[in-house]
Amino acid sequence: MWRDPYARRDYNPPAMNLEQARSNMVEQQIRTWEVLDQDVLDLLYLVPREEFVPPAHRALAFSDLEIPLGQGERMWQPKLEARVLQELNIRKTDRVLEVGTGSGYLTALLAHRAAQVHSVEINPALAGFGRSNLERHSSDNVTLEIGDAARGWARSAPYDVIVVTGSTPALPDAFLEQLSPGGRLFAVVGEAPAMEARLVTCVAPGEHRSTDLFETVIRPLVNAERPSRFKF
Numbered sequence: 001m002w003r004d005p006y007a008r009r010d011y012n013p014p015a016m017n018l019e020q021a022r023s024n025m026v027e028q029q030i031r032t033w034e035v036l037d038q039d040v041l042d043l044l045y046l047v048p049r050e051e052f053v054p055p056a057h058r059a060l061a062f063s064d065l066e067i068p069l070g071q072g073e074r075m076w077q078p079k080l081e082a083r084v085l086q087e088l089n090i091r092k093t094d095r096v097l098e099v100g101t102g103s104g105y106l107t108a109l110l111a112h113r114a115a116q117v118h119s120v121e122i123n124p125a126l127a128g129f130g131r132s133n134l135e136r137h138s139s140d141n142v143t144l145e146i147g148d149a150a151r152g153w154a155r156s157a158p159y160d161v162i163v164v165t166g167s168t169p170a171l172p173d174a175f176l177e178q179l180s181p182g183g184r185l186f187a188v189v190g191e192a193p194a195m196e197a198r199l200v201t202c203v204a205p206g207e208h209r210s211t212d213l214f215e216t217v218i219r220p221l222v223n224a225e226r227p228s229r230f231k232f
Contacts, residue, residue, distance in 0.1 A: 075105065081109065093115050122149075170226055
């Protein structure tokens with residue numbers, strides 16, 4: 001008679017083949033989402049995503065979904081992380097502002113490509129989790145701070161790249177003012193169910209060009225700027 005092996009108390013399911021799961025993520029999720037920059041794809045093999053995921057969700061590290069980080073916060077989908085890296089075209093001389101450290105995984109990816117990353121997290125518990133993950137991976141060109149950068153972070157401005165990891169109903173002018181000439185900014189702008197992933201380039205002092213890349217919905221920043229409401 002057939003018996004379900006999962007019903008046995010002493011049964012241990014086979015360990016996840018990490019490298020196969022990582023390869024499947026790259027080939028089936030990320031390449032198919034127009035991420036073809038080989039340097040970006042190589043980086044996804046270099047930085048172990050599973051080591052930045054909360055232990056309870058490690059089996060989901062390579063899944064095409066957002067991963068809970070606690071207190072309502074979530075880790076981006078892998079394809080979004082990779083697409084943002086590709087669109088920003090980060091150079092080894094770039095100074096980066098990351099608004100929202102989260103697990104530290106995107107921070108680590110940015111650090112591999114940039115000269116310096118300034119990452120600001122408003123949630124102290126989440127900042128501690130991100131810091132511990134980054135310390136294990138020797139990201140020595142990362143400065144982590146606790147604070148509210150929903151309207152920019154003037155302390156270390158200007159920046160060559162700004163990445164806003166939570167959505168914002170309106171894009172604050174401060175972000176644009178803190179971009180260096182030639183700098184690039186990624187932000188998800190709008191309110192659910194209609195948000196646009198937007199790339200903004202500073203083409204000259206005070207002059208910016210915006211491109212809407214795709215539609216998505218992500219959790220808003222704490223204290224995100226909202227559009228002004230006219231009263232009659």
